[in-house]
Amino acid sequence: xxxxxxxxxxxxxxxxxxDALLAGLLAPDWHGRNIDALINSMIVxxxxxxxxxxxxxxxxxxxxxxxxxxxLTVAMExxxxxxxxxxxxxxxAIIEITTQQVRLxxxxxxxx
Numbered sequence: 861x862x863x864x865x866x867x868x869x870x871x872x873x874x875x876x877x878x879d880a881l882l883a884g885l886l887a888p889d890w891h892g893r894n895i896d897a898l899i900n901s902m903i904v905x906x907x908x909x910x911x912x913x914x915x916x917x918x919x920x921x922x923x924x925x926x927x928x929x930x931x932l933t934v935a936m937e938x939x940x941x942x943x944x945x946x947x948x949x950x951x952x953a954i955i956e957i958t959t960q961q962v963r964l965x966x967x968x969x970x971x972x
Contacts (some may be wrong), residue, residue, distance in 0.1 A: 869920030905960035
């Protein structure tokens with residue numbers, strides 16, 4: 861499993877979180893900096909060069925600003941609702957994507 865290591869110590873804003881994560885995922889330049897875009901690219905897939913399975917390990921959270929930590933928390937909650945495995949401690953967070961989801965027109969999902 862690929863592991864993407866991110867250091868949050870320098871994150872001052874929500875955009876710093878998105879910029880670091882998207883760089884680690886090798887996302888295209890046009891990728892949105894919001895939670896819906898993360899769900900599309902991380903859960904549904906076929907957007908980033910890094911595809912499931914992978915793990916994002918984020919350290920240095922105590923040094924990140926409150927804004928950046930809060931955006932990470934909201935993103936992790938949304939990703940977990942869509943099937944990602946997420947965990948956090950005081951200074952570290954893990955996001956693990958093991959499968960991609962195909963969203964069918966009738967609303968059903970299937971993993972691959």
